[in-house]
Amino acid sequence: MKTHKTFTIITFGCQMNKSDSELMELSLLKSGFHKSDSYHSDIFIFNTCSVRKHAEDRAIAHITETRSKYKDAIIAVAGCMAQRIAHELVTEFGVNLVVGPYQSPDIGNIISHYLYNSAMNKYISQNADDFASRLDNELAHHSDELPWHKWVTISHGCENYCAYCIVPYVRGKLISFPSQQIIDYCTALIDNGIREITLLGQNVNQYGQDSGDIPFYKLLDKVASLCGLYKLNFITSHPKDFNDNILHVMNNNPVIARSIHLPLQSGSDAVLQAMNRQYTMKQYFTTIDAIHTIVPHCSVSTDLIVGFPGETDKDFEMTLNAVKTMQFDEAFTYKYSPREGTSAYLLPDTIPDNEKQRRLDILITTVREVSLKQLHNHINSTTDMIVERISKKSESEVMGKTICNHPIIIKGTIDDIGKKYTVTIVSLKGSTLYGERSA
Numbered sequence: 001m002k003t004h005k006t007f008t009i010i011t012f013g014c015q016m017n018k019s020d021s022e023l024m025e026l027s028l029l030k031s032g033f034h035k036s037d038s039y040h041s042d043i044f045i046f047n048t049c050s051v052r053k054h055a056e057d058r059a060i061a062h063i064t065e066t067r068s069k070y071k072d073a074i075i076a077v078a079g080c081m082a083q084r085i086a087h088e089l090v091t092e093f094g095v096n097l098v099v100g101p102y103q104s105p106d107i108g109n110i111i112s113h114y115l116y117n118s119a120m121n122k123y124i125s126q127n128a129d130d131f132a133s134r135l136d137n138e139l140a141h142h143s144d145e146l147p148w149h150k151w152v153t154i155s156h157g158c159e160n161y162c163a164y165c166i167v168p169y170v171r172g173k174l175i176s177f178p179s180q181q182i183i184d185y186c187t188a189l190i191d192n193g194i195r196e197i198t199l200l201g202q203n204v205n206q207y208g209q210d211s212g213d214i215p216f217y218k219l220l221d222k223v224a225s226l227c228g229l230y231k232l233n234f235i236t237s238h239p240k241d242f243n244d245n246i247l248h249v250m251n252n253n254p255v256i257a258r259s260i261h262l263p264l265q266s267g268s269d270a271v272l273q274a275m276n277r278q279y280t281m282k283q284y285f286t287t288i289d290a291i292h293t294i295v296p297h298c299s300v301s302t303d304l305i306v307g308f309p310g311e312t313d314k315d316f317e318m319t320l321n322a323v324k325t326m327q328f329d330e331a332f333t334y335k336y337s338p339r340e341g342t343s344a345y346l347l348p349d350t351i352p353d354n355e356k357q358r359r360l361d362i363l364i365t366t367v368r369e370v371s372l373k374q375l376h377n378h379i380n381s382t383t384d385m386i387v388e389r390i391s392k393k394s395e396s397e398v399m400g401k402t403i404c405n406h407p408i409i410i411k412g413t414i415d416d417i418g419k420k421y422t423v424t425i426v427s428l429k430g431s432t433l434y435g436e437r438s439a
Helices: 014-031 052-069 080-084 086-092 103-114 135-143 168-172 179-191 217-222 245-254 269-274 281-294 313-326 352-378
Strands: 005-013 043-048 072-081 097-099 149-153 196-200 231-235 259-261 299-306 330-336 382-392 397-402 407-411 420-429 430-435
Touching: 005 014, 014 043, 014 072, 014 135, 014 149, 014 196, 043 052, 043 080, 043 103, 043 149, 043 196, 043 259, 052 072, 052 080, 052 382, 072 080, 072 103, 080 086, 086 097, 097 103, 135 179, 149 179, 179 196, 196 217, 217 245, 245 281, 269 352, 281 313, 299 352, 313 352, 330 352, 352 420, 382 407, 397 420, 407 420
Parallel strands: 005 043, 043 072, 072 097, 149 196, 196 231, 259 299, 299 330, 407 430
Antiparallel strands: 382 397, 382 420, 397 407, 420 430
16 A cells, blocks of 8 residues: 655634644654645645635645546545535545545544545544644644734534524534633743734634633733733634623723724624624614724724525615614625525515626725725724735835734835834725834
């Protein structure tokens, strides 16, 4: 039997998947496998997303193409799509091994076992005993995409069951990781040169509710207090669990980014109720008011869906009005996509696709107008930034993000990457801010 040694990981979907892929890489390296320097490998691992059908279609296209090119390779599919359609992947698409989100961080051992017993090819348990931890101090020595930044997963899964969302079914119930482990891990990251951390969860605001650990705002405060940290971010927040305690912690800790992602999804109470979002527009408005009162100059981004079953023209107009009223800095906009297994999948999808697209186009135009206005309001203000890379348009300029997480360009060189500067925003060109280093 040929010994399989090299691997390639291809990641689709959200930052949760990117974080899990990093854990999978570490697991494979620990098990004696070697990361391939090219796409040609003995083992291909596709870490997949199931949030929208388009995401699954893209992954399946890549899997099919890879199988046709590398007939002797082992193809493993991990992540949400593996959990959702494990049997079909093996029987219809030539996949050798499927590993769900609970067990993917242990994929090195799983593939080692598969090499000796190929009959064991499905690892999709959602039993607590099979859950592989996301906190591994060895990751403190493992380079991220940005070498000074690290994503730190604080919880796994979700129990909100929004009508359109497959996540609770494929990622399982909420599991909060021990707060002291998170703090110790963040400390190790900072000791190893990490200067920016993003706390990550499907809904960070629910952290600790399952385990009786400290609530999220206390965890946020403890991590923000660690010496040596330049910037602390957190995503994603659910409006129904967001509270003023988080805002007071942000206001008292300048290291925490003045940036909150708070998915609204729709401006209509009727649609929100049908989506099982568990808040009203009045409650959402109250939260937005609190953000701008307690944390001045905080940016707010959101997610919006058009064309949810039953959405009327009036409902859509309410979403447009919400964007104009709340003046979001950024919004990620989507057409509703039915997902088999969700409660909304059983609802009649009576809105034609061309009408969904029309509404989406109008929404995107509205969002861009509001976003540009918000960006323009930052001209002549002073902010901190961390330089991320050389500008795509000029080698004498560098790009980074402000404390509000707006992209900004300043004069600089490759030596500035990873460094923190105080800058004054001087202009807006297109949708990009330009700044100058403060004296």
